[in-house]
Amino acid sequence: PAGPALADLAGTWSFARQPGRPICKVTLTEEPAGDDAFKLTLDAGCDQAITAFAPVSWRIERSDIVVMSSRGDQLRFEQSEGTVWRKVPEGNRPLLMMR
Template structure:
């Protein structure tokens, strides 16, 4: 019986600790979220500025949507407040408190939410989002693909011409290496700091910036493929 009593006290202590952690996580989110955020499709082809406030409003907290939101993202017409649910969910909700879309943090200051039948949306600090947009603008233009030894193997042009939602046209130049010509990317996007190239068949190549301001295909190999801005 004594063992059972000790076990019960340990369980009670654990439950209390979990409750404190839960309260701290919820409190931190409630404190950190007020401010201006950008709600967007994954690659910012459609964007909307949301101002989250700390003032209570019904079952949540007040927010403001810029007038263009309802045109850019029609589902936002139902959003009237925001709240924090569970440990880490930021909810944009309707007048009854039901979720219009729930977001969870995937990186510092970047939240993802899914709407069934529509896809993934991003909630991101407005200043950081606009910085990313500037970065994407800097990607537009001519690039060269080279091997690790510096040997050029292909030229390509990234454009800002939308080819499908959130993706943009890319064109290969003549006389590319056979492997790249076979891959034949037709679309690109900038996603979480990576250049994503996509072929008609659905194949995907990912490139990440390295310490030398080059973009290396990942995962890395003994014979790396590198993108250089021309």
Template sequence: MIARLGVALGLLLAAGSAQAQDASTLKKDMIGQWELSTTERSKTCVVTLKPDPAPQGMKLELEPSCATALPFTKDIAAWTVKGLDIVRLENAAGDAVIDFTEVESGIFEGLRANEGVYILQNLVAARSLAKSMDQMIGDWSMVRGNGRPICGLTLTNNEASTPDNFEAYLKPRCEQPVAAFAPTMWRLERGALLLIAPSGETWRFEADDNAQWRKSPDSADPLIMLRQ
């Protein structure tokens, strides 16, 4: 009986040690510059997370434009890690302004009630994404797998009426089903291109090894976007 209790106690101590190690590792990994933004970077803010202790967590710096781009950042005074995997940006009292959890390597998501989702991403990676978005702007051709064109499309950097989306325009004489879909907005999301219709219907395209964008899920007669 005593031996079993000793084993159980050992397992609990080991689990506690692993949890502390996970939180400690996350704290170390978060030190540096991050971009805080809306989901598709229409509004951005650079946050520098520091290892120095603050009254409620650790110190950070927000670039001056943060308060204008994202007004809620005016309340942020420190950062910390809660539990195993929650990165918290908090106010001077230690209350959460926004909590982030990692959804992909180096990409964290946080939700603010009545506002929506925000992204915290390594600054270098975020700026690489911005370059990718710039490369998407312009004229595209939609073709079938055999290369037959069925529609022309222009992606712009004009902000659409829906937050974090940009305006898209179909060219005349598009064939079905693109003409019926009639997208008016686009955005990049986690490496995929999303085309969005006024109804809210969304088509997802993913880049392939040939620098093309193929509609997902793939099919026997794929729809492919090619740069014109």
């Protein structure tokens, strides 16, 4: 099956450790950032864990959302249910992206 469309994913999202408890708002833009990626912006007041990761861009890879940092680190999110995406592998610090 085809993955999600860029236009469907662009816009404002929240990072959260658990549903209903956002720790950061982020905007996925449709502005190119090179290497099939697009610019990402953080709102002020984000949790230190997110600002330390320093996300700057995102891309669709297969049917996942991949968020990249300024250092080239990556976080991969797979669709969990509806507008909730879960970091994979989840590890000991779960992270959700949700609308």
